[in-house]
Amino acid sequence: MSTYHLSSVFRPQSVAVIGGSPRERSAGRAVVRNLHAAGFPGQIGWVNPRYPEIDGIATVRKLKDLPWVPDLVVVTAPASIVPQVIEAAAERGVPAAVILTAHLGEGPGSAGERVERIARAAGLRILGPHCLGVIAPHARLNASIAAHTPQAGDLALVSDSSAIAAALVEWGVARSVGFSAVVSLGDTLDVDFGDLLDYFATDYRTRAILLYVEHIKDARKFMSAARAAARAKPVVVVKSGRQSQRNAGASTHAQALAGSDAVYGAAFARAGLLRVGALDELFAAAETLGRLGTFPGRRLAILSNGGGIGRLAVDQLTLRGGSLASLSESTIARLDQVLPEGWSRDNPVDIIVDADGERYAGAIDALLEDAGNDAVLVINVPTAFTSSADAAKALTRSLGQRDRYQRQKPVFAVWLGNDDAAIAALNAARVPTYATESDAVRGFTHLVRYREAQAALMETPPSLPEDFVVDAACARALVEAALAKGQRWLDPVATTQLLAAYGIPCVPVQIAASAYEAAELAETLIAAGATVTVKILSDDIAHKSDVDGVRLNLPSVGAVREAAEGILRRAREALPHAAIGGVVVQPTVVRPKARELVAGIADDPTFGPVIVFGRGGTAVEVINDRELALPPLDLRLAHELIGRTRVSRILKGYRDVAPADERAVALVLVKLAQLAADLPEILELDINPLLADRDGVLALDARVAVGAPRRLHKGRGHPRFAIFPYPKEWERQITLADGARALVRPVRPEDDALFRAFFARVTDEDLRLRFFQSVKHFSHEFIARLTQLDYARSIALVAIEPRSGEMLGAVRLHADADYERGEYGILIRSDLKGHGIGWQLMRIMIEYAHWLGLKTVEGQVLRENRTMLAMCESLGFSLHPDPEDASLMNVSLPVAEIPEN
Structure with a gap:
């Protein structure tokens, strides 16, 4: 239902509070107090069957006793009667309700299920239950149990947690940070992140949207709304649960590497959201993005009146992956004219401890005109020699005299100490000012990441090659045949056929039920001049190396027979209850300068299929060099996914090792994304290792899990994709x-x-x-x-x-x-x-x-x-x-x- 009737939540003309008592800790009483304290200009009604008046305010016994129909009802009644309250609101034609009551339950027969059914039939929007309420300062509305009403501003805060929302309100009140709205979602019976992103994306009072996320219920709805909102204004998100990095007990390396938090991070990045690590960063990022426009580039020039503080700023820039700008010869020459002998003649620009306002102005002007940097950080350390306020005023005068080109270059400030006059001057000029050099560099990197995310949303991907042809019908037949047999895993032969149907090169395999049969199959390979690899075959053994189930470079039929006997024996001893299907026989591949990669499809319970890429091999999970992306992918997104890993550096080539064919690697990732789109029944897919060298790629080992797809999204399109694929x-x-x-x-x-x-x-x-x-x-x-x-x-x-x-x-x-x-x-x-x-x-x-x-x-x-x-x-x-x-x-x-x- 999205934004339908949300104006009644944030701009109601009348509010009715249902429930409450004279008790000091009564939620209904707190809401009524907050409504009056905020100066709500509309009608306020109080429905309470037990008390004819509370705090001198008359109540009515039932909602129908109000002589007017409220735009918004705030429900604080006991959980057992909330369905009756919502039914009464629906009968009166109330458009929206905020339910603060907790413990409505979920599932058939619960109070929560009845409320949802009644509200949906009537088109009545529900915020909550078990939420803090809603605050809309521009409408002078505080229909919440927060301790205070924040001032009106241009930040919209949407929080999964009532406690976090209340804490951030207090944070904002203490620092005079204003909000266009504050809302907590509670149990998200109806109104969710997607609805509110859609609403605030078009709300002219909202400059930036801040999200505190614990979990997403409807991933496709969230991704669609988030991508649309991020195109319109900054959306900054902080998410709890970052310790959830691994999937314990996963059957494939890809699944093990796709921890919940990493998947959320991939989703936020794909949507163009700026993710930050903590609540204080949430506001800092919003403040930076609000005061400064986007800019093309990531090179920072640093100006300070102390060498040590400048070098600390460089350290922070390096830690955060930023780029230190180089000073052009013309800029150095200009700075020589305005700075005394002994200045650093490099970036950071140390203008010496006794720098006055005039020296600051001259240095700032030179850096603003230097095309070799994209932003300037100005730092002032208070000394006995100069006035911090004079330095601040010099900075603001220079900024006021900038031409149109220079105005596009952002300037950040760190004014150490407590000089109120200096800070006031900087605030008046809308210069983002930070307490430390670390905070300032963090603000700069927020701006860089936001700009790059916006640019990524608008980039044109390279065209796929003409030979990007897949045999989806063949792949579907393989999967359907496995499902018809009740198989959870494709057998190795079907797996290689599946990969071949999507043009992913792989080593041919054969299956032997016994050591004797393995020797027979190996005879042809050895006669052709190949050595042989033998691997254990069992759906119950996720990782072959766990049972010492692989032997490589076997040169003779006898060696193959002996290796197969040993593999089968060790597997049965280690896992006596495992179903052993025999062994896999294949030629040994020798590509000494190939890099071992992992590529695959993992299944996330919220976002569905996830493409996994990183460093492969037996130690893949220990190394943990991996990145994730939500499908569908194009070549640009695939190259970005590769570039975020550490293994991408050795793909470039080093010493006598030629660069690997990175485009072939990217094409594998695009093909895996297409495979996930074409066949929702493929739940997991793991290629480890995927060899990559200058001659291309080759899948040495792969596993594919299949099953009936679990529908994650309502409506049309792929039942599991969080992003609607190409139709x-x-x-x-x-x-x-x-x-x-x-x-x-x-x-x-x-x-x-x-x-x-x-x-x-x-x-x-x-x-x-x-x-x-x-x-x-x-x-x-x-x-x-x-x-x-x-x-x-x-x-x-x-x-x-x-x-x-x-x-x-x-x-x-x-x-x-x-x-x-x-x-x-x-x-x-x-x-x-x-x-x-x-x-x-x-x-x-x-x-x-x-x-x-x-x-x-x-x-x-x-x-x-x-x-x-x-x-x-x-x-x-x-x-x-x-x-x-x-x-x-x-x-x-x-x-x-x-x-x-």
Whole structure:
């Protein structure tokens, strides 16, 4: 239901509190006190059947006794009667309720289940239960049990924990930090992180969104909302439970490496959120992002009046992965003119302990004009020689005189000591000021990480190679055959066939039930000049090395027989209850300069399939050099995943070892993501080791777990993906008016060049009719917004001429946060009007809207665009003049009743 009725939670005109007593620790009494203390301007009602008045405030016995219908009810009644309270609120047409009461339970027959059922049927939004309440300072609303009401500001705080929310309110009150809203989710019966991200993303009072997360219930909804919000404003998140690094008892290395916290981190990064490690960082990051705009780069120049403090700042920068800027020769020459002999002549710029305001100003001006840095950190240590306030004023004067280019360069300040005049000057100039050099460098890295996350959301991935062809039908047949036999694990032969179906090179394998049979199979390999590897075969043995179950480089048939006998004997002795299927026989691969990697698919209970990559081998879990990413992946995301690991450094080559084919490694990760998309029944997949050298990649050993997929998400699309994958099922072949054929498919992230070539063949007039203004330049950001789609709420379909690959036209549909309405837009190449392309695209778009479950498709068309208005009428749209703009017509089509084909 998303943002539906959330305005009644954060901007109600009237509030009714249900429950409470004269007891000092009564929750209902605390809420009423807070409402009055905050100066809530609307009507306040108090419902209490036991006390006719409390604290001199008259109550009514039942909700229906109020002479008005409240916008918001706050429920503090006992858990046993909360369903009755919600039913009474639903009968009166109350749009929203905040339930502070705890212990409603969950599951069939519980009070929580009854409340959810009643509220959903009535369209009544529920915040909680077991929550702190809601505070919206701009509306002078404090419908919570917090101790104080924070001042109005522009930070929205959403917390899983009531205690954390209350603590952060107190933190903000003590430091005069203002909020646009504070809300705790409690048990999340209805309103969740996704709903609130959607709401605050479009709330003009909110500049940044702060999240405290313990767990996510609906991962797809969260990811869709988070990605949309992060494009609009900073979203900073802190999550508890970082000690959850490993999955104990996992059956594959990939699963063992995909700890819960690491998966959350991968999800936050994919959504473009800035993750911080502690609550104090939450506000520090929001403050930095709020005062400074984004900037291109990560090179920091440091200016201080003390060499030691400057070097400490460099240490912090190095620890946090930042880059120290280099001073250009021209900048050094300029600094020589304004600084005394003995200054550092390097970065950090030490302007000596007796630096006055004039010296600060001269050095600051030089660094601001130096193109070799992207940001400047200015540090002042109070001394007996100079005035800290004068230095601060010199800094602010220099900033005030900056030209337009220089204003884009952020400046951070550390003014040690307690000089109120200095701090006041810096605050007045909106310079982020920190207590220590560590805090300042942390603020700088927050800004860098946020900017890089935003850029990543807009980047165009490289195109996949022409030979990226998979045999999904073959793979599905292998999996279905295993499931039909009741197998949990694919056998080694089926595993190699599965990998081969997706173009992942692997070593051929054969299965022997006994040592004698293993020797027979080895005879052919040895005759061909190969040595042989023998491995234990058992679904009950997760890691072969645990039972000494591998022998390599066996040169003779006798050695193979002896090795197989020993492997089988040791396995039965070590694990007498394990089902032993025999041994695997394969040629030994000798690639002495190959790096051992691990790549695979893990199954997370919240986010579903996760792609795992890192350093492989028998010590993979001890080394713990791994990174995770949520599928789907493209090549850019795959290369980023590789680059975050330590093993990526040795992939680059060293000494006499040539660089490995990193693109081949990235392609394996993309193929694994595609495999997870095509076959939800694949629950885990582990390739360890995956060898990589200059000649490419080779999977030496792999395991694949299969089973009935556990549906994690409601609605359409992949049942387990947290991010809606490319909707391949919406690829179509259409016939145009002249009999020509065309392909219609969803837009892909790599379609940047396709759109640019298309726009070059659209007239200025047609562009004006589509975008309601003249468009002269198509920036990368503009094109990225057309091609980088969240398929969970947006679709764009392009028509392509099959022979030339040229784009003929496109239609797009964007669903609102409540999945009630979708807004469409369409553009056809100017030289192709009259070929029926627009009609066909509109029909497919309407079909998609119905498939998605939308109720209405609507749009705006210029009155002068008679061709589009006529097509809309012929498709069944109703046309109405826009009440706010006489040049526009509003068109709408109800799609809920359209039957599916």
